Amino acid sequence: MHDVQITDSHCHLDFPDFAEELPQVIERAVAAGVTRMVTICTKLHLEPQVRAIAEAHAPVFYAAGTHPMSVADQPLATADQLIALAQHPKFVGIGETGLDYHYTAESADVQQTSLRTHIAAARDTSLPLIIHARDADDDMARILGEEYRNGAYTCVMHCFSSGAELARKALDLGFYLSMSGIAAFPKSQAIRDIFAAAPRDRILVETDAPYLAPPPHRGRRNEPAYTLHTAQRGAETMGMDWPEFAAQTQANFDRLFTKVAAYTGQG
Structure with a gap:
């Protein structure tokens, strides 16, 4: 099994859930074949720790950005700030940013402003934009399209769990959909159907750890090693054998996260 390698394209290793045993968590991931992890900073003042x-x-x-659920109580990031952070050799994406109208609809206007700022930084740095979208499909599709017409950029819809229309819009723009533990939940057939219909060269896998642990760990703390369970379910969903699906998602990740693919260990 472990000669097959995959990447956890989105996790939160700076969260207190991992503070007691971070080296062991990373070791377990590597032992499971998860040889790369992208840990996401959601508030810019925490960037040094991440x-x-x-x-x-x-x-x-x-990667670093201001999470849409945090924009109301965090200083708005500037594109210049994000572009400056991107000089670091291991800084590989812009975000996560996006829109969340499920919990924080009252800050919709400032969320949209923040999202456009992050898109500008993604465009300038040629790093992928990392999008969080919840209960905001129409505005998300509109803004992504408007901004793309202003100048191309690359993007992943992290933890994709939105509707088929937003999936179509993102895929039409050349973006990627990332499969989280949600896609492995028994009641998530609608999301699996969206993935099954998507081009196989646009799929990534992730944990969003410490959240959303896939079966058989559902309800417990998630960790990057568990990307394996989501990816194996993803292979079934896409009608691919396991090594083929793993290799495909690796190629997809490398194509989108070009800075990771080119990283040689210096700096």
């Missing part, structure tokens, strides 16, 4: 994790652990890369 960067330190990437610097301390060879398999770990990082």
Whole structure:
């Protein structure tokens, strides 16, 4: 099994859930074949701690942005700030950013402003935009399209669990859909159907750890090693054998996260 390699394209290793045993968590991931992890900073004032994790652990890369649920109580990021952070050799994506109208609809306007700022930084740096979308499909599809017409950029819809229309819009723009533990939940057939219909060269896998643990760990703390369970379910969903699906998602990740693919370990 472990000669098959995959990448956890989205996790949160700086969260307190991992504080007691972070080296062991990373070791377990590598032992499971999860040889690379992108840990995501959701509030820019925490970027130094997230960067330190990437610097301390060879398999770990990082991205930073202001999470849409945090924009109301965090200073708005500027494109220049994000572009400056992107100079770091292990800084590989912009975000996560996006729209969340499920919990924080009252800050919709400032979320949209923040999203456009992150898109500008993604466009300038040629790093992929990392999108969080919840209960905001129409505005998300509209803004992504408007901004793409202003200038191309690359993007992953992280933890994709939205509707088929937003999936279609993202795929039409050349973007990627990332499969989280949600796609392995028994009641998630509608999401599996969206993935099954998507081009196989646009699929990534992730944990969003410590959240959304896939079966058989559902309800417990998630960790990057469990990407394996989601990816194996993903292979079934896409009608591919396991090594083929793993290799496909690796190629997809490398195509989108070009900075990770080119990283040689210097810096």
